[in-house]
Amino acid sequence: MTLLVLALQVALATAQPVADVDVSKMKGDVARLAWSPDGAEFYIQTVERDRVGHPLAMKHYLVSPTTRGLKSVDQEPPWAATYWSWKSGQTAPGAAAFRIEVTQEEQTVSATASPSGGALAKGGSADPSVGTTVEDVANAAQQTQKMLVSTLRVKGEAIGVWVNEPVIPGFTFGWAPPPLRLLAFARRDRKDGGPIIVIDQSGRKQELSGPKAAILPAFSGDGTRLAWLERKDHKKFQLMVADISGQ
DSSP states (O other): OOOOOOGGGEEEOOOEEEEEEEGGGSSSEEEEEEEOTTSSOEEEEEEEEOTTSOEEEEEEEEEETTTTEEEEESSOOHHHHHHHHHHTOSEETTEEEEEOEEEEEEEEEESSOOOOSHHHHTTSOOOGGGTOSHHHHHHHHHTEEEEEEEEEEETTEEEEEEESSOOOTTSSEEEOOTTOOEEEEEOOSSTTOBOEEEEETTSOEEEOSSOSSEEEEEEOTTSSEEEEEEEOSSSEEEEEEEEEEEO
16 A cells, blocks of 8 residues: 555545444434554444533444444443544644644624614614614624634644534544644534545645545544545434545
Protein backbone atom coordinates (compact mmCIF):
# COMPACT_ATOMS: atom_id res chain seq x y z
CA MET A 1 0.00 0.00 0.00
CA THR A 2 1.45 3.35 -1.05
CA LEU A 3 1.90 5.80 1.80
CA LEU A 4 -0.49 8.73 1.75
CA VAL A 5 1.58 11.87 1.27
CA LEU A 6 -0.68 14.58 -0.13
CA ALA A 7 -4.43 14.93 0.19
CA LEU A 8 -4.63 15.66 -3.55
CA GLN A 9 -3.34 12.14 -4.30
CA VAL A 10 -5.73 10.20 -2.07
CA ALA A 11 -7.95 7.48 -3.53
CA LEU A 12 -10.78 5.65 -1.81
CA ALA A 13 -11.68 2.15 -2.97
CA THR A 14 -15.25 0.92 -3.18
CA ALA A 15 -16.68 0.92 0.32
CA GLN A 16 -18.03 -2.25 1.90
CA PRO A 17 -20.83 -2.32 4.50
CA VAL A 18 -19.72 -3.93 7.75
CA ALA A 19 -22.83 -3.69 9.92
CA ASP A 20 -26.20 -1.99 10.25
CA VAL A 21 -26.47 0.44 13.15
CA ASP A 22 -30.07 1.11 14.22
CA VAL A 23 -30.07 3.85 16.84
CA SER A 24 -33.76 3.23 17.58
CA LYS A 25 -32.68 -0.07 19.16
CA MET A 26 -29.86 1.56 21.10
CA LYS A 27 -29.92 4.26 23.76
CA GLY A 28 -28.77 7.74 22.82
CA ASP A 29 -26.99 9.00 19.71
CA VAL A 30 -23.80 7.64 18.18
CA ALA A 31 -20.81 9.53 19.55
CA ARG A 32 -17.64 7.46 18.92
CA LEU A 33 -16.25 5.03 16.38
CA ALA A 34 -12.91 3.32 17.02
CA TRP A 35 -10.75 0.60 15.43
CA SER A 36 -9.16 -2.22 17.42
CA PRO A 37 -5.34 -2.39 17.12
CA ASP A 38 -5.51 -5.36 14.74
CA GLY A 39 -8.28 -3.75 12.68
CA ALA A 40 -10.54 -6.76 13.20
CA GLU A 41 -13.09 -5.13 15.49
CA PHE A 42 -14.87 -1.82 15.96
CA TYR A 43 -16.15 0.02 19.00
CA ILE A 44 -19.26 2.22 18.87
CA GLN A 45 -20.37 4.44 21.71
CA THR A 46 -23.80 6.01 22.10
CA VAL A 47 -24.57 8.86 24.48
CA GLU A 48 -27.79 10.11 26.01
CA ARG A 49 -27.66 13.88 26.53
CA ASP A 50 -29.69 16.50 28.32
CA ARG A 51 -31.35 19.42 26.54
CA VAL A 52 -28.15 21.43 26.35
CA GLY A 53 -25.97 18.56 25.14
CA HIS A 54 -24.32 17.40 28.36
CA PRO A 55 -23.91 13.60 28.60
CA LEU A 56 -26.19 11.70 30.97
CA ALA A 57 -25.42 8.05 30.16
CA MET A 58 -23.24 6.07 27.76
CA LYS A 59 -23.68 2.69 26.08
CA HIS A 60 -20.90 0.60 24.58
CA TYR A 61 -20.95 -1.81 21.62
CA LEU A 62 -18.45 -3.99 19.76
CA VAL A 63 -18.84 -4.77 16.07
CA SER A 64 -17.29 -7.75 14.35
CA PRO A 65 -17.15 -7.69 10.53
CA THR A 66 -17.45 -11.48 10.66
CA THR A 67 -20.79 -11.59 12.44
CA ARG A 68 -21.90 -8.13 11.17
CA GLY A 69 -23.71 -7.58 14.44
CA LEU A 70 -23.43 -5.31 17.48
CA LYS A 71 -22.63 -6.75 20.88
CA SER A 72 -23.36 -4.70 24.00
CA VAL A 73 -20.49 -4.52 26.53
CA ASP A 74 -20.24 -2.99 29.99
CA GLN A 75 -17.55 -0.42 29.28
CA GLU A 76 -15.31 1.12 26.66
CA PRO A 77 -12.33 -1.17 25.94
CA PRO A 78 -8.93 0.31 26.82
CA TRP A 79 -7.84 0.05 23.18
CA ALA A 80 -10.82 2.15 22.09
CA ALA A 81 -9.97 4.90 24.58
CA THR A 82 -6.34 4.90 23.36
CA TYR A 83 -7.45 5.09 19.74
CA TRP A 84 -9.89 7.92 20.43
CA SER A 85 -7.28 9.99 22.25
CA TRP A 86 -5.15 10.40 19.11
CA LYS A 87 -8.00 10.25 16.62
CA SER A 88 -9.76 13.23 18.24
CA GLY A 89 -6.76 15.24 19.46
CA GLN A 90 -6.21 18.91 18.71
CA THR A 91 -2.97 18.19 16.86
CA ALA A 92 -1.96 15.59 14.31
CA PRO A 93 -0.16 12.59 15.86
CA GLY A 94 3.55 13.27 15.59
CA ALA A 95 3.05 16.73 14.01
CA ALA A 96 2.22 19.33 16.64
CA ALA A 97 2.25 22.20 14.13
CA PHE A 98 -0.62 20.61 12.20
CA ARG A 99 -3.41 21.58 14.55
CA ILE A 100 -7.05 22.45 14.95
CA GLU A 101 -7.94 26.01 15.91
CA VAL A 102 -11.00 26.54 18.09
CA THR A 103 -12.98 29.80 18.01
CA GLN A 104 -16.13 30.86 19.83
CA GLU A 105 -18.34 33.74 18.78
CA GLU A 106 -21.51 35.08 20.29
CA GLN A 107 -24.10 36.01 17.66
CA THR A 108 -27.43 37.75 18.09
CA VAL A 109 -30.26 36.52 15.90
CA SER A 110 -33.98 37.07 15.66
CA ALA A 111 -36.46 34.35 14.76
CA THR A 112 -38.71 37.03 13.26
CA ALA A 113 -37.41 40.11 11.49
CA SER A 114 -38.07 43.33 13.38
CA PRO A 115 -40.97 45.31 11.88
CA SER A 116 -39.97 48.33 9.85
CA GLY A 117 -41.75 50.98 7.85
CA GLY A 118 -45.53 51.45 8.11
CA ALA A 119 -47.44 54.07 10.05
CA LEU A 120 -45.27 54.01 13.18
CA ALA A 121 -42.13 54.69 11.16
CA LYS A 122 -43.86 57.63 9.57
CA GLY A 123 -44.94 59.06 12.89
CA GLY A 124 -48.61 58.13 12.48
CA SER A 125 -50.83 55.65 14.34
CA ALA A 126 -50.29 51.93 14.26
CA ASP A 127 -51.85 49.98 11.42
CA PRO A 128 -52.32 46.30 12.38
CA SER A 129 -52.59 45.31 8.73
CA VAL A 130 -48.89 46.05 8.12
CA GLY A 131 -47.60 44.43 11.30
CA THR A 132 -46.17 47.52 12.96
CA THR A 133 -48.13 47.74 16.20
CA VAL A 134 -46.32 48.28 19.48
CA GLU A 135 -47.17 44.67 20.35
CA ASP A 136 -45.53 43.43 17.15
CA VAL A 137 -42.35 45.32 17.98
CA ALA A 138 -42.29 43.91 21.51
CA ASN A 139 -42.88 40.35 20.31
CA ALA A 140 -40.07 40.63 17.78
CA ALA A 141 -37.68 41.92 20.42
CA GLN A 142 -38.53 39.02 22.69
CA GLN A 143 -37.64 36.54 19.94
CA THR A 144 -34.14 37.95 19.62
CA GLN A 145 -31.63 35.61 21.22
CA LYS A 146 -27.92 35.15 21.58
CA MET A 147 -26.18 32.08 20.19
CA LEU A 148 -22.72 30.78 21.03
CA VAL A 149 -21.14 29.45 17.84
CA SER A 150 -18.08 27.20 18.29
CA THR A 151 -16.05 26.44 15.19
CA LEU A 152 -13.15 24.05 14.59
CA ARG A 153 -10.82 25.00 11.73
CA VAL A 154 -7.77 23.42 10.10
CA LYS A 155 -5.74 25.52 7.67
CA GLY A 156 -8.65 27.95 7.51
CA GLU A 157 -11.14 25.21 6.66
CA ALA A 158 -14.14 24.81 8.97
CA ILE A 159 -14.34 21.14 9.95
CA GLY A 160 -17.07 21.41 12.57
CA VAL A 161 -19.58 23.97 13.82
CA TRP A 162 -21.64 23.74 17.02
CA VAL A 163 -24.38 26.21 17.96
CA ASN A 164 -25.39 26.50 21.62
CA GLU A 165 -24.04 23.02 22.33
CA PRO A 166 -20.78 21.51 23.58
CA VAL A 167 -18.12 20.75 20.98
CA ILE A 168 -17.57 17.01 20.48
CA PRO A 169 -13.92 16.43 19.46
CA GLY A 170 -13.54 13.69 16.87
CA PHE A 171 -17.20 13.60 15.83
CA THR A 172 -16.69 15.40 12.53
CA PHE A 173 -13.03 14.52 11.99
CA GLY A 174 -10.33 11.91 12.45
CA TRP A 175 -6.55 12.22 12.25
CA ALA A 176 -4.53 9.68 10.31
CA PRO A 177 -1.86 7.83 12.34
CA PRO A 178 1.82 8.77 12.04
CA PRO A 179 3.82 9.10 9.88
CA LEU A 180 0.85 10.24 7.79
CA ARG A 181 -0.09 13.86 8.23
CA LEU A 182 -3.68 13.89 7.07
CA LEU A 183 -7.06 14.66 8.54
CA ALA A 184 -10.41 13.36 7.28
CA PHE A 185 -13.54 15.29 8.10
CA ALA A 186 -17.22 15.14 7.23
CA ARG A 187 -18.95 18.47 6.81
CA ARG A 188 -21.52 19.26 9.50
CA ASP A 189 -23.54 21.61 7.31
CA ARG A 190 -26.50 19.33 7.83
CA LYS A 191 -27.46 17.19 10.79
CA ASP A 192 -27.53 14.10 8.56
CA GLY A 193 -23.81 14.20 7.76
CA GLY A 194 -22.01 14.94 4.53
CA PRO A 195 -19.16 13.97 2.18
CA ILE A 196 -15.71 13.15 3.56
CA ILE A 197 -12.86 15.50 2.74
CA VAL A 198 -9.17 14.82 3.36
CA ILE A 199 -6.81 17.69 4.07
CA ASP A 200 -3.02 17.62 4.40
CA GLN A 201 -0.62 19.73 6.46
CA SER A 202 -0.17 22.16 3.57
CA GLY A 203 -3.90 22.85 3.43
CA ARG A 204 -4.49 20.93 0.22
CA LYS A 205 -7.77 19.05 0.27
CA GLN A 206 -9.78 16.54 -1.69
CA GLU A 207 -13.34 15.29 -1.43
CA LEU A 208 -13.46 11.50 -1.47
CA SER A 209 -15.69 9.68 -3.89
CA GLY A 210 -18.35 7.55 -2.20
CA PRO A 211 -19.50 8.92 1.17
CA LYS A 212 -22.59 11.13 0.93
CA ALA A 213 -23.99 11.44 4.46
CA ALA A 214 -21.06 10.41 6.65
CA ILE A 215 -20.27 11.00 10.30
CA LEU A 216 -17.36 9.87 12.47
CA PRO A 217 -14.65 9.31 9.82
CA ALA A 218 -11.93 7.09 11.31
CA PHE A 219 -8.60 5.90 9.90
CA SER A 220 -7.41 2.41 10.77
CA GLY A 221 -4.35 2.18 13.00
CA ASP A 222 -2.08 1.52 10.01
CA GLY A 223 -3.65 4.27 7.90
CA THR A 224 -4.62 1.98 5.02
CA ARG A 225 -8.38 1.94 5.60
CA LEU A 226 -11.07 4.45 6.41
CA ALA A 227 -14.30 3.72 8.29
CA TRP A 228 -17.35 5.90 8.85
CA LEU A 229 -21.06 5.72 9.61
CA GLU A 230 -23.21 6.46 6.57
CA ARG A 231 -26.65 7.76 7.48
CA LYS A 232 -29.57 5.97 5.80
CA ASP A 233 -32.41 7.73 7.62
CA HIS A 234 -33.04 9.54 10.90
CA LYS A 235 -32.21 6.51 13.07
CA LYS A 236 -30.31 4.10 10.82
CA PHE A 237 -26.68 4.01 9.70
CA GLN A 238 -24.37 1.58 7.94
CA LEU A 239 -20.83 1.10 9.17
CA MET A 240 -18.72 1.38 6.03
CA VAL A 241 -15.05 0.52 5.41
CA ALA A 242 -12.88 1.23 2.38
CA ASP A 243 -9.21 0.92 1.50
CA ILE A 244 -7.54 4.32 1.14
CA SER A 245 -4.26 4.84 -0.65
CA GLY A 246 -1.99 7.32 -2.40
CA GLN A 247 -1.81 7.34 -6.15
